[in-house]
Amino acid sequence: MNSANATPLYQYSCAEVLDGHRARLADKKIASLFSDNSMRAEEYCIEAAGLELDYSKNCIDALLLDTLMCMASEAGLDEKRRAMFAGEKINYSENRSVLHTALRDFSNADPKVDGQSIKSEIKDVRNKIKELTSKIHSGVWTGYSGKKIRHIINIGIGGSFLGVKTVLDGLQPWWHDDIETHYVANIDPTDLHQVFKNIEPETSLFIIASKSFSTLETKSNATAARDWMKSQGIPESEIHRHFVAISSNVLAATAFGIAKENIFPMGDWVGGRYSLWSAIGLMIPLATSYDVFERLLRGAGEMDQHFLTAPLSENMPVIMGLLGVWHQNWCGAESHAVLPYDSRLASFPKHLQQMDMESNGKTVSYKGERVNYHTGEIVWGDVGTNGQHAYHQLLHQGSRLIPVDFIVPLKSYNPIGDQHRWLVSHAFAQSQALMNGKSINQAREELSGKGLNKVQLESVARQKAIPGNRPSNVLTMESLSPENLGALIALYEHKVFVQGVLWELNSFDQWGVELGKVLGDKMYQHLSEVIYTDCEDGSTNKLINKYRRVHQQDLSETA
């Protein structure tokens, strides 16, 4: 433990009891907890919505968990999760409800926004998605020349990109044979060039996905795509066959030139990073089938029901959220690695980074008070086993405490020989190695008889020894089905919610990203000015001037 970095949440009455647990468990070996309790693996395990969380390889015990549950109760977690599902305006700074859960609810629940039911609105959008999917797949909707749509290009960024990409990567076994997907998120022209190289204008459908319809990257990419389509000979009167949009700002989408009937609305009660379940996810059914999209939604809905109804102590997102707070605020963990052992989940860590770090990367509470503890886990990761040949060295022997989540589907949809068994073996072995490490005596034994003198042997043995006692969760599922994928994403959404409650944050706004947008606009003006007066700080002036020297000729031609 590196408790030097720990910043306990002393606003809770049980915080000092948690300090006591930290002292009590400081020298405890996780491995010894298994010898103390032969039922540990069964007791520290939760099943929900097709997923099983084994959290037994954390340095925790029943006394500590009880106290963490007391903290959750004191934070009002029970009441707050109910408030979110009921549509109360828990996004205080924007005065909005947070109802992504309603988008995957097929029950009779009827959450209200400003006293109004949103059920029929959700149903209408689902029907519109279903209808477009059927028209595209059957060839009723074609490109201007009458050819079927083959290429679907999602233009969107952040929450209007990452979730869709994560899900579609995950749904690879269900990809539609006749559809190819492409994404443009960044405002780097290279991205558009690559897509233009790989699509055919007459069989392409662009989805402009932007909740606000004011995001610079998306507007610029959408304009460039439309110009390119026209340059490829698509008549103005036919361009509507190649563009649809999703937005809560229907007026702006219409002003951009999207035909009204091609706009899929979304409510402002869906946060961008929680929006893949809304019309923002349009590319998901288009690239698979509507049925698969609904299976994804139902899986997420099952996790929602678990989160909403299971007691806190048997609640998977609650346990994961509390473990994260314990590790970060009491044990000094500096980041959190999420390592899916499935290539189809390669984009999941990136999606999580937005979901988690944009939600909880804040230092002022929802009450407007500066907090004096660390918030927001630093989430990172990539697919196993690639990381084992790279950064796992630091996980095993580095100086920092980094809790790990291993995500392991137990069956592959793409089997080749025994490859998948090896993949799973590595995931289990890594979790075990983090716990057990390698003792100095084991290292000495390995080195004996290798011709080293005593001093050399001791030195190398110390370098080879692995401390172990590093925490990890193992999250398994039978296979990465659409339902399990939905449940997995919903699980982490709720884990983020739990932590936001504990840290007293509004997890649903993102004021921090706004400043960069404003300064970006100003900088663009400076880079384009014919005459620039050095009016920024020294470093920024130097950078602006350097750019201007590289572009001297274009700038003087503009003059």
Ligand SMILES: O=P(O)(O)OC[C@H]1O[C@H](O)[C@H](O)[C@@H](O)[C@@H]1O
């Ligand atoms: O969907 P849009 O309105 O275009 O927003 C796209 C993204 O941009 C913003 O800067 C936010 O930080 C994200 O939360 C959002 O998902």
